[in-house]
Amino acid sequence: MESAQRIEAVARAVESRDPVTGEAWRTFTAATPEVVRHVVILARAAQREWAGRPLGERRGVMERFRRLLVEKRGAVIELIQRETGKPRVEALVEVLAVLNFAAFYGKVARRVLKMHSYRAGTVAMIRKTVRVTRDPYGVIGLITPWNYPFLMPAGIAIPALLAGNAVLLKPSEFTPSASLLLGELLREAGLPEGVLTVLPGDGTTGAALTAEKLDKVFFIGSEATGRKIALSCAERMTPCVLELGGSDPAIVLEDADLDVAALGIAWGRFFNAGQTCVAPKRVFVVEKVYDAFVKKLAERVSRLRAGTGEVDSGPMIRASQAGVLREQYDDAMERGASVGARAPVNAAENPCVFAPTVLLNAPPEARALREETFGPLLPVVRVRDEQEAIARANDSRYGLSASVWSRDIVRAEAVGRKLECGSVMINDCVFAAGMADVPYGGVKASGMGRSHGVAGLLEGVQEKTYVIDPWAGWRQAYWYSYGPKISAGLENYLKFEHGRGIFARLVAGTRAVFALYFGRD
Ligand code: NAD
Numbered sequence: 001m002e003s004a005q006r007i008e009a010v011a012r013a014v015e016s017r018d019p020v021t022g023e024a025w026r027t028f029t030a031a032t033p034e035v036v037r038h039v040v041i042l043a044r045a046a047q048r049e050w051a052g053r054p055l056g057e058r059r060g061v062m063e064r065f066r067r068l069l070v071e072k073r074g075a076v077i078e079l080i081q082r083e084t085g086k087p088r089v090e091a092l093v094e095v096l097a098v099l100n101f102a103a104f105y106g107k108v109a110r111r112v113l114k115m116h117s118y119r120a121g122t123v124a125m126i127r128k129t130v131r132v133t134r135d136p137y138g139v140i141g142l143i144t145p146w147n148y149p150f151l152m153p154a155g156i157a158i159p160a161l162l163a164g165n166a167v168l169l170k171p172s173e174f175t176p177s178a179s180l181l182l183g184e185l186l187r188e189a190g191l192p193e194g195v196l197t198v199l200p201g202d203g204t205t206g207a208a209l210t211a212e213k214l215d216k217v218f219f220i221g222s223e224a225t226g227r228k229i230a231l232s233c234a235e236r237m238t239p240c241v242l243e244l245g246g247s248d249p250a251i252v253l254e255d256a257d258l259d260v261a262a263l264g265i266a267w268g269r270f271f272n273a274g275q276t277c278v279a280p281k282r283v284f285v286v287e288k289v290y291d292a293f294v295k296k297l298a299e300r301v302s303r304l305r306a307g308t309g310e311v312d313s314g315p316m317i318r319a320s321q322a323g324v325l326r327e328q329y330d331d332a333m334e335r336g337a338s339v340g341a342r343a344p345v346n347a348a349e350n351p352c353v354f355a356p357t358v359l360l361n362a363p364p365e366a367r368a369l370r371e372e373t374f375g376p377l378l379p380v381v382r383v384r385d386e387q388e389a390i391a392r393a394n395d396s397r398y399g400l401s402a403s404v405w406s407r408d409i410v411r412a413e414a415v416g417r418k419l420e421c422g423s424v425m426i427n428d429c430v431f432a433a434g435m436a437d438v439p440y441g442g443v444k445a446s447g448m449g450r451s452h453g454v455a456g457l458l459e460g461v462q463e464k465t466y467v468i469d470p471w472a473g474w475r476q477a478y479w480y481s482y483g484p485k486i487s488a489g490l491e492n493y494l495k496f497e498h499g500r501g502i503f504a505r506l507v508a509g510t511r512a513v514f515a516l517y518f519g520r521d
Pocket of ligand 1: 229
């Protein structure tokens, strides 16, 4: 990386900016396409050496990283808070989740990555042994957003590195420092130089990265950027995993505990200032309990503390993001929506602060229901019954996750099965995306591929198969030359494998052996 940085860079800059004060407290030069190209070359060499190390050594690095993170968590939390403005609890949750990821992948890596051997399954192939190895892809590009600037990169980088890949991480231009700190901690834990390189920069740097010859790309971010990345990858036949936006439904059934549902949904939506891909963004409440639910939700929300500092719901990352949310709010109001509740804020003058707001009576065509809302705005919709709730929930271009709130778990699961999404939480929301052992990802415009869980580790490897015939001196029955004997042999073999009647099958099997193995040229 040092030699890469010596390459002259065009003076584009990205900043770590404090959303509370607006102060830019750290500035980095964005990595240019030339820097990116050079770093890919360095990463390729470093990856070969890293993948050649025994898995035990790679696990050792992750274990030291985990210890180091426990020790230095105070500094990490402080940095996340400074870069995002989020309250301490939320920064702490990020660190805790990363610790869980390091522990989980350390635990399952050996079982998942080991070679599998088995004897081939059909009688014709009985001589053969099959071995399947799970090899690293090589050099992986990882492009991440700003909302969980430590967790998002770590949740993908940890399994990818354990599998033996090198990772080139392009963090969001809004939060470069958290990723750089992640890189520093991993290096301090013993990760060799060049195996994880952080490339500060904006979309131009990200585009330069996907234009390189990478072995796989992982992208977390908006649908619009995801499409560009998918196109760039398609041109180069680079496989990619896309974790994109969502407009997750929460369905409140008539038998839900309404206190729990109101608190849970309010937390899920206003946690991280509403900037969570899997936050409940559209709430569908069956009419029987609609009024009671809205009353409880409104009570909860009007008691929240919001704004800056140690509050329940902090500032948004940039004034521009809050501006988009205001437009979505204004659009809903113009279309006849009303405000069901609004939390008091302690810094109304701060352009990054948007008061957590419950929106009622927004019509289906309102932007807040059709687009992703990435901030503390919560539309609640009255529906007739479960069926209408499911239909409205699925009436979205997105399909990331969903939540169902009910005391009847069998019924809630049945509702969950009808929802078009990648994961469903019952009587909770959001957290599945931060659980190390839970596969996570979306359907429809919310993306493709999976991260986290064993599935996330498998996304970092390609299976390579070896089919071994130890009978080196024996020809295969299906080789040349073709003629009546091989046709008859295969016909009989087909009857043996797939025919009816044990006796007839045995006769066919014996004929097949004679035709295929004896008297052939
Ligand atoms: P974004 O798409 O604007 O940016 C994401 C990253 O892509 C940034 O690092 C950015 O610099 C980079 N980028 C921008 N243009 C690029 C290009 N042409 N080529 C390559 N890289 C480019 O998203 P954001 O505003 O940072 O994040 C918010 C979005 O992320 C929301 O839609 C949210 O739902 C989504 N998100 C999804 C998940 C998930 O796991 N599904 C998690 C968190 C956030």
